[in-house]
Amino acid sequence: xxxxxxxxxxxxxxxxxxxxxxxxxxxxxxxxxxxxxxxxxxxxxxxxxxxxxxxxxxxxxxxxxxxxxxxxxxxxxxxxxxxxxxxx
Amino acid sequence: xxxxxxxxxxxxxxxxxxxxxxxxxxxxxxxxxxxxxxxxxxxxxxxxxxxxxxxxxxxxxxxxxxxxxxxxxxxxxxxxxxxxxxxx
Amino acid sequence: xxxxxxxxxxxxxxxxxxxxxxxxxxxxxxxxxxxxxxxxxxxxxxxxxxxxxxxxxxxxxxxxxxxxxxxxxxxxxxxxxxxxxxxxxxxxxxxxxxxxxxxxxxxxxxxxxxxxxxxxxxxxxxxxxxxxxxxxxxxxx
Amino acid sequence: xxxxxxxxxxxxxxxxxxxxxxxxxxxxxxxxxxxxxxxxxxxxxxxxxxxxxxxxxxxxxxxxxxxxxxxxxxxxxxxxxxxxxxxxxxxxxxxxxxxxxxxxxxxxxxxxxxxxxxxxxxxxxxxxxxxxxxxxxxxxx
Numbered sequence: 001x002x003x004x005x006x007x008x009x010x011x012x013x014x015x016x017x018x019x020x021x022x023x024x025x026x027x028x029x030x031x032x033x034x035x036x037x038x039x040x041x042x043x044x045x046x047x048x049x050x051x052x053x054x055x056x057x058x059x060x061x062x063x064x065x066x067x068x069x070x071x072x073x074x075x076x077x078x079x080x081x082x083x084x085x086x087x088x
Numbered sequence: 089x090x091x092x093x094x095x096x097x098x099x100x101x102x103x104x105x106x107x108x109x110x111x112x113x114x115x116x117x118x119x120x121x122x123x124x125x126x127x128x129x130x131x132x133x134x135x136x137x138x139x140x141x142x143x144x145x146x147x148x149x150x151x152x153x154x155x156x157x158x159x160x161x162x163x164x165x166x167x168x169x170x171x172x173x174x175x176x
Numbered sequence: 177x178x179x180x181x182x183x184x185x186x187x188x189x190x191x192x193x194x195x196x197x198x199x200x201x202x203x204x205x206x207x208x209x210x211x212x213x214x215x216x217x218x219x220x221x222x223x224x225x226x227x228x229x230x231x232x233x234x235x236x237x238x239x240x241x242x243x244x245x246x247x248x249x250x251x252x253x254x255x256x257x258x259x260x261x262x263x264x265x266x267x268x269x270x271x272x273x274x275x276x277x278x279x280x281x282x283x284x285x286x287x288x289x290x291x292x293x294x295x296x297x298x299x300x301x302x303x304x305x306x307x308x309x310x311x312x313x314x315x316x317x
Numbered sequence: 318x319x320x321x322x323x324x325x326x327x328x329x330x331x332x333x334x335x336x337x338x339x340x341x342x343x344x345x346x347x348x349x350x351x352x353x354x355x356x357x358x359x360x361x362x363x364x365x366x367x368x369x370x371x372x373x374x375x376x377x378x379x380x381x382x383x384x385x386x387x388x389x390x391x392x393x394x395x396x397x398x399x400x401x402x403x404x405x406x407x408x409x410x411x412x413x414x415x416x417x418x419x420x421x422x423x424x425x426x427x428x429x430x431x432x433x434x435x436x437x438x439x440x441x442x443x444x445x446x447x448x449x450x451x452x453x454x455x456x457x458x
Contacts, residue, residue, distance in 0.1 A: 016367055017436035018448040064370040080367055086449040087394055087435030088348050088406045088426060104226055105295035106307040152229040168226055174308040175253055175294030176207050176265045176285060197352035197401050204345040211338035260338050282419055
């Protein structure tokens with residue numbers, strides 16, 4: 001069988017508050033091999049400079065809604081990595 | 089033994105809302121033989137014209153505080169007979 | 177501030193009375209005049225009270241709540257003629273602790289209804305008038 | 318009305334938004350900026366948010382509460398620079414039923430704290446600055 005070239009997904013990653021400071025960016029684009037998950041996005045972020053300041057399992061959102069690490073990501077998704085919430 | 093003439097207590101009775109309408113008075117003075125209780129005051133009120141419109145055990149207050157029927161009354165007390173409360 | 181007022185209740189003033197830099201949580205309850213009572217259309221109503229006892233009982237309720245929870249309480253009940261939508265009673269409970277603010281606020285409004293000698297005369301759209309008896313309403317509900 | 322506001326929260330306007338002639342009970346919660354946090358004197362703070370998600374999450378929380386209880390909810394969270402004593406968040410729950418008003422109000426403020434992406438940067442009297450982490454605060458308490 002011929003190997004199928006893996007498709008890739010590109011997502012827009014948003015960072016906030018202390019996480020934005022840690023990685024020195026408010027947003028970046030990441031391209032991952034498909035299938036990819038929210039947890040996979042986090043893993044890639046943690047490999048970047050400053051990325052070890054992110055916890056292994058931060059709160060995340062996909063397209064404006066809270067998302068588990070296992071949730072699949074699709075090309076064009078907006079993935080937000082959320083520091084501990086402090087509203088109210 | 090000579091019979092001891094019973095002392096008497098005079099109280100000011102306050103009536104409100106539907107009870108004041110039933111008895112046709114906002115206030116009246118009652119003199120009872122001593123010892124007397126809040127319940128005794130109510131009993132006397134119920135013997136007055138219109139008094140049967142009062143329940144046998146209405147909410148009562150003695151000197152601005154809620155009082156049980158068994159609570160003794162003293163000369164000069166202010167006894168209030170309170171229709172069902174409807175505040176709030 | 178008196179617990180009874182003949183004029184409109186100033187809820188903002190009650191807030192101001194209990195706000196403090198160390199009290200970050202403020203729970204409040206406001207009771208408004210409703211346009212219906214047990215299925216009858218209400219046009220307006222009048223609250224009356226046994227004034228001196230109502231003041232004393234409100235003070236006792238507030239003192240009890242402030243002793244039981246870490247909280248400052250403001251409370252006011254309106255008397256006289258009220259229109260639909262007017263505030264009849266307001267409780268504001270401020271605390272450093274959200275749990276305490278909510279618990280104390282709830283407790284105070286329940287105790288006010290149970291203990292403060294206030295009566296309500298409702299004027300209905302059908303021309304009748306009645307003294308409201310919440311105990312009878314409960315039996316009918 | 319937007320759930321997020323850069324200016325002062327108008328609590329009276331939130332009340333007006335949910336008052337209705339058949340809703341006689343209004344429970345409210347207001348969260349104020351405190352002058353201390355874990356024993357440190359706070360001078361001022363800044364709230365920031367993931368705006369579009371914060372709006373969406375507030376809308377979901379309100380819709381869930383309005384589906385679960387017989388209640389109308391107004392909710393607003395302030396962003397930007399706040400001073401001690403400023404209102405950071407306000408929830409107003411109006412209902413024909415007191416129980417529902419209190420339960421919904423309490424639920425909404427808890428869900429806002431748990432789910433809405435808002436962050437708080439505190440400026441302390443000792444010159445330091447920190448992002449507030451309530452989960453760390455709980456561990457330390």
